[in-house]
Amino acid sequence: MTEIKPTNCGVCNESGPLIQKEVYGKSTLWECGQCLGQFWTPMENPGAEWYEHDLRYSFRNLNPLVTDPEHNHREFLKDAPNKGGKLLDVGTGTGYFLAAADKLDYDSYGIDFDQEAIITARDIFKLKNAYVGDVDYAIEKFGEHYFDVLTLFEVMEHLDKPKEFLVKARQLLKSGGHIAISVPFRGSWNVFKKFDKPPRHLTRWNQKSMKNFLESNGFKVVRTKVISAPFSFIIGRFHFWFKGIFSFGIVEKVAAKSKDASGRLVDNSKINTLRKLALAKDYILFTIPAAFLYVYLWLVRKNGIDLYVLAKLGDID
Numbered sequence: 001m002t003e004i005k006p007t008n009c010g011v012c013n014e015s016g017p018l019i020q021k022e023v024y025g026k027s028t029l030w031e032c033g034q035c036l037g038q039f040w041t042p043m044e045n046p047g048a049e050w051y052e053h054d055l056r057y058s059f060r061n062l063n064p065l066v067t068d069p070e071h072n073h074r075e076f077l078k079d080a081p082n083k084g085g086k087l088l089d090v091g092t093g094t095g096y097f098l099a100a101a102d103k104l105d106y107d108s109y110g111i112d113f114d115q116e117a118i119i120t121a122r123d124i125f126k127l128k129n130a131y132v133g134d135v136d137y138a139i140e141k142f143g144e145h146y147f148d149v150l151t152l153f154e155v156m157e158h159l160d161k162p163k164e165f166l167v168k169a170r171q172l173l174k175s176g177g178h179i180a181i182s183v184p185f186r187g188s189w190n191v192f193k194k195f196d197k198p199p200r201h202l203t204r205w206n207q208k209s210m211k212n213f214l215e216s217n218g219f220k221v222v223r224t225k226v227i228s229a230p231f232s233f234i235i236g237r238f239h240f241w242f243k244g245i246f247s248f249g250i251v252e253k254v255a256a257k258s259k260d261a262s263g264r265l266v267d268n269s270k271i272n273t274l275r276k277l278a279l280a281k282d283y284i285l286f287t288i289p290a291a292f293l294y295v296y297l298w299l300v301r302k303n304g305i306d307l308y309v310l311a312k313l314g315d316i317d
């Protein structure tokens with residue numbers, strides 16, 4: 001290999017030792033012997049414009065019909081630390097988690113660099129506290145130690161400077177406040193890692209590396225959980241694998257026609273019905289193979305897909 005070994009760990013910024021774990025295209029995955037963090041080099045975030053053109057992310061704006069909290073959100077809603085306090089969701093997307101947090105009496109705020117997603121959050125979910133911006137923007141807008149809770153669902157793995165980010169984000173929290181994080185779990189089945197790669201994702205996490213990361217930056221871990229793939233997720237994977245064969249793209253076509261000139265969705269009902277039918281079709285086609293895969297992954301302990309961590313901030317000096 002002609003890979004140039006980085007001099008410092010991309011997670012803890014210390015000097016390692018660094019061990020090469022994997023190569024993907026022009027990228028290399030390294031593991032740090034000190035913090036056990038894994039990071040890809042070159043460690044560069046492709047920027048907001050790249051994400052706007054990445055179908056995986058832009059589709060959520062076109063199709064803001066997912067309104068139920070996802071499994072990582074549900075773990076947080078179960079914990080509900082500092083209930084009733086001020087919560088900031090970083091990378092809030094179209095904001096359906098924020099809507100759920102509101103119902104739990106949090107005074108919730110959300111930020112995202114994706115302008116289209118924020119428009120949807122304001123229009124569809126009527127979230128007045130959703131803003132386009134990053135952590136620097138939040139510090140400027142709200143000031144330091146303003147929030148009781150920070151939530152970062154599937155954000156950390158995208159960052160090119162996770163430590164700098166955490167140190168900055170920490171300034172937003174009050175003493176005794178909590179941070180909740182979810183990331184893809186690096187112990188999952190390799191086939192599920194199709195998107196868990198650069199330039200989308202720049203770090204990989206497990207319980208130990210996340211604990212080291214948080215505890216070396218002033219937090220104390222309260223709870224960690226590896227979230228296993230629900231049956232619906234496996235069905236969704238089959239849908240994806242067989243997309244070209246069984247999918248007619250009807251939902252996408254109708255969704256594209258149901259938008260006004262500014263790109264906002266004007267008619268949800270038709271798409272809702274079509275989406276339900278498409279889902280029923282997936283279950284009819286894929287239930288039996290998905291059930292076999294579900295049991296297999298459980299047996300070989302590769303069924304974890306996400307890691308959820310709740311941590312508490314110590315005294316601020």
Ligand SMILES: [Zn+2]
Pocket residue numbers: 009010011012013014016032033034035036037
């Ligand atoms: Zn490290």
